Amino acid sequence: MPAIQETVDQVSQIDVDQYKYGFVTDIESDRAPKGLSEDIVRFISAKKNEPDWMLEWRLDAYRRWLTMTEPTWSRVHYPKIDFEDLYYYSAPKSTPGPKSLDEVDPELLAMYEKLGIPLREREILAGVEGASDRRVAVDAVFDSVSVVTTFKEELKKAGVIFCAISEAIREYPEIVKKYLGSVVPVTDNFYATLNSAVFSDGSFVYIPEGVRCPMELSTYFRINERNTGQFERTLIIAEKGAYVSYLEGCTAPMRDENQLHAAVVELVALEDAEIKYSTVQNWYPGDKDGKGGIYNFVTKRGDCRGDRSKISWTQVETGSAITWKYPSCILRGDDSQGEFYSIAVSNGYQQVDSGTKMIHLGKNTKSRIISKGIAAGRSDNTYRGLVSAHRKASGARNFTNCDSLLIGDKCGAHTVPYIESKNASAVFEHEATTSKIADDQLFYCLQRGLSSEEAVALIVNGFVKDVIQQLPMEFAVEAQKLISISLEGSVG
Amino acid sequence: MLEIKNLHASIDGKEILRGVDLIVPTGEVHAIMGPNGSGKSTLSYVLSGRDGYDVTDGEILFDGKDIVEMPAEERASAGVFLAFQYPLEIPGVATMTFLKAAMNAQRKARGEAELTTPDFMRRVKTAAEKLNVTQEMLRRPLNVGFSGGEKKRNEILQMALLEPKLAVLDETDSGLDIDALRVVSEGVNALRDPGRSMLVITHYQRLLDHIVPDKVHVMSAGRIVRTGGPELALELEAKGYADYAGEAA
Ligand SMILES: Nc1ncnc2c1ncn2[C@@H]1O[C@H](COP(=O)(O)OP(=O)(O)O)[C@@H](O)[C@H]1O
Numbered sequence: 062m063p064a065i066q067e068t069v070d071q072v073s074q075i076d077v078d079q080y081k082y083g084f085v086t087d088i089e090s091d092r093a094p095k096g097l098s099e100d101i102v103r104f105i106s107a108k109k110n111e112p113d114w115m116l117e118w119r120l121d122a123y124r125r126w127l128t129m130t131e132p133t134w135s136r137v138h139y140p141k142i143d144f145e146d147l148y149y150y151s152a153p154k155s156t157p158g159p160k161s162l163d164e165v166d167p168e169l170l171a172m173y174e175k176l177g178i179p180l181r182e183r184e185i186l187a188g189v190e191g192a193s194d195r196r197v198a199v200d201a202v203f204d205s206v207s208v209v210t211t212f213k214e215e216l217k218k219a220g221v222i223f224c225a226i227s228e229a230i231r232e233y234p235e236i237v238k239k240y241l242g243s244v245v246p247v248t249d250n251f252y253a254t255l256n257s258a259v260f261s262d263g264s265f266v267y268i269p270e271g272v273r274c275p276m277e278l279s280t281y282f283r284i285n286e287r288n289t290g291q292f293e294r295t296l297i298i299a300e301k302g303a304y305v306s307y308l309e310g311c312t313a314p315m316r317d318e319n320q321l322h323a324a325v326v327e328l329v330a331l332e333d334a335e336i337k338y339s340t341v342q343n344w345y346p347g348d349k350d351g352k353g354g355i356y357n358f359v360t361k362r363g364d365c366r367g368d369r370s371k372i373s374w375t376q377v378e379t380g381s382a383i384t385w386k387y388p389s390c391i392l393r394g395d396d397s398q399g400e401f402y403s404i405a406v407s408n409g410y411q412q413v414d415s416g417t418k419m420i421h422l423g424k425n426t427k428s429r430i431i432s433k434g435i436a437a438g439r440s441d442n443t444y445r446g447l448v449s450a451h452r453k454a455s456g457a458r459n460f461t462n463c464d465s466l467l468i469g470d471k472c473g474a475h476t477v478p479y480i481e482s483k484n485a486s487a488v489f490e491h492e493a494t495t496s497k498i499a500d501d502q503l504f505y506c507l508q509r510g511l512s513s514e515e516a517v518a519l520i521v522n523g524f525v526k527d528v529i530q531q532l533p534m535e536f537a538v539e540a541q542k543l544i545s546i547s548l549e550g551s552v553g
Numbered sequence: 554m555l556e557i558k559n560l561h562a563s564i565d566g567k568e569i570l571r572g573v574d575l576i577v578p579t580g581e582v583h584a585i586m587g588p589n590g591s592g593k594s595t596l597s598y599v600l601s602g603r604d605g606y607d608v609t610d611g612e613i614l615f616d617g618k619d620i621v622e623m624p625a626e627e628r629a630s631a632g633v634f635l636a637f638q639y640p641l642e643i644p645g646v647a648t649m650t651f652l653k654a655a656m657n658a659q660r661k662a663r664g665e666a667e668l669t670t671p672d673f674m675r676r677v678k679t680a681a682e683k684l685n686v687t688q689e690m691l692r693r694p695l696n697v698g699f700s701g702g703e704k705k706r707n708e709i710l711q712m713a714l715l716e717p718k719l720a721v722l723d724e725t726d727s728g729l730d731i732d733a734l735r736v737v738s739e740g741v742n743a744l745r746d747p748g749r750s751m752l753v754i755t756h757y758q759r760l761l762d763h764i765v766p767d768k769v770h771v772m773s774a775g776r777i778v779r780t781g782g783p784e785l786a787l788e789l790e791a792k793g794y795a796d797y798a799g800e801a802a
């Protein structure tokens with residue numbers, strides 16, 4: 062039985078003093094009322110059967126959040142979010158889903174078809190009621206139960222811990238206590254603080270010293286992942302000399318009722334350890350007129366804590382109405398390395414403000430940034446990146462390359478690099494280009510027999526090649542397909 | 554093969570082609586000469602279906618079928634090829650990748666199977682050698698940083714691989730030195746075929762020393778105003794286009 066379900070069942074058996082929560086709600090109810098208060102934080106913590114220290118940690122975050130204001134420095138524009146008008150806890154299945162695929166948005170279904178997703182799996186992704194409870198459907202998602210079993214066995218043998226963070230909080234409190242909030246402090250920023258108070262669930266990965274994780278870890282393999290909700294929390298720790306490659310998300314868009322997403326991801330790499338973190342983000346971008354769509358405010362940060370450690374972020378962002386995301390590396394250990402490879406695609410009315418921060422603290426630290434922004438329709442695509450060298454970071458090196466590709470003339474691409482060097486021996490290089498798919502280039506392709514969609518895909522694939530190469534093989538092919546689909550209808 | 558009747562076409566409301574009549578029988582090579590601005594490139598774009606041109610009257614019969622309403626990519630797959638006066642650069646897309654995509658797109662449109670990689674490689678190698686197109690060029694992004702001569706050879710390479718029924722060559726000689734001109738012309742001549750028609754657009758007679766046409770047409774102010782044999786090109790070379798300038802008014 063999935064751990065979460067177990068927890069929910071256990072909790073629902075406890076007779077809870079309703080009054081304590083200050084609102085009349087049955088603990089068996091799957092949803093807390095709208096709005097945020099200390100009581101809601103307590104409720105979430107109790108629902109997850111958390112130890113006291115965790116509750117205190119959340120409450121502390123909540124109190125600090127009350128004193129903070131939303132940041133306004135990014136280039137994205139959206140109506141003010143009413144934080145009192147949101148649900149902060151809703152258990153799996155509490156929002157009624159469609160009864161069958163007939164009730165699902167046909168555009169979503171068309172997308173599944175193009176991606177070649179099996180029928181039963183489409184039901185799960187679309188949130189059709191009961192779909193994920195059926196064993197047969199689960200099999201469809203995970204190839205087969207035996208795959209999952211073998212997979213778990215193998216990880217166990219290697220000593221790798223890979224589970225829901227709620228499970229880790231109960232089972233491995235010492236590790237969680239030591240690292241949670243050690244990379245993204247509770248008060249880091251408005252959204253991270255909010256996440257710290259109310260996070261729903263997420264992944265926990267621990268790779269012991271000297272272990273090379275025997276397989277790519279993918280959220281796709283974790284059953285609990287299905288309903289982690291809007292405030293996801295992930296913590297990955299690679300001990301000395303360990304290696305792990307982690308894949309987040311999948312290329313199929315999921316039905317999602319939550320408009321606001323504010324995840325926090327923390328990575329810790331100790332001496333000689335390496336973490337590769339790859340993301341494909343494909344949430345609902347809103348309709349043709351720019352209505353609806355997910356607001357995605359994410360804090361992702363990796364700490365190269367040990368000497369010679371390495372953290373590499375690779376992201377393919379095609380979804381969400383608003384993306385606000387800067388996966389960063391703190392290069393603390395001497396000779397540590399940080400990498401950021403990004404493809405951000407925006408179409409329709411999407412707004413993307415994304416980039417990275419490379420904070421060079423240790424000696425001879427190196428970082429590399431390759432960012433490819435593609436803007437089509439009426440979208441806005443901003444790369445925002447900071448590279449800084451601390452006084453002690455002698456021999457720090459950075460190479461940044463930011464390319465933007467415009468499709469049509471109603472979209473915008475912007476590059477906002479910040480460079481701060483407090484060490485004279487640091488060498489930072491920056492290259493940036495902006496190009497456009499011109500009508501005559503397109504006609505040239507058509508004249509050779511390519512359709513306008515094939516032509517755009519060809520040109521775009523050429524443009525993003527350097528980043529696609531960084532993705533694990535099976536992801537790379539899907540990501541390419543996804544990018545082409547996201548840009549469909551952007552010309553002609 | 555190609556029959557153009559009373560073709561009128563305009564761009565942004567401005568009429569450029571004003572009643573073009575032209576017949577190119579299967580297997581023949583015809584030249585179109587004419588002063589700058591007479592509408593030669595426009596004709597090539599209208600033939601190949603470029604967006605932005607309004608055909609206001611007349612018809613274009615290709616293999617007996619009117620293709621005026623046919624989208625550009627369908628015309629390409631049906632066998633219409635245009636060697637561009639100014640070939641476009643496509644950064645990030647290796648020439649080889651582009652060739653394969655184009656060949657397979659056309660095959661798919663015609664209901665044929667995609668080429669296997671060895672088959673494709675063999676075809677490219679054979680055609681490239683004849684045109685002095687190096688492997689290194691094939692690996693580079695399409696036309697990016699190519700010299701004028703390399704770009705034109707690359708156009709003829711594409712023509713050789715796509716095996717069109719009708720090839721329109723727009724000022725393929727422009728920007729070529731005499732050696733490059735010879736290579737390109739030889740490439741074109743090698744593609745002369747009883748089943749293939751060609752329309753060679755040029756401003757200068759010198760190309761026609763190498764590619765000897767069956768007929769020469771003179772275009773002026775959006776019309777074909779004179780048609781003759783290869784000797785007409787020599788006459789134009791001697792007299793210039795002065796006689797035809799008046800028609801532009
Ligand atoms: N996109 C355009 N918009 C407006 N006028 C154009 C455009 N393209 C060509 N023309 C005009 O059409 C006429 C014919 O041009 P073109 O076909 O390029 O002639 P040629 O190839 O014979 O030199 C010229 O007067 C030119 O200025």
Ligand SMILES: [Mg+2]
Pocket residue numbers: 593594595638724
């Ligand atoms: Mg011209």
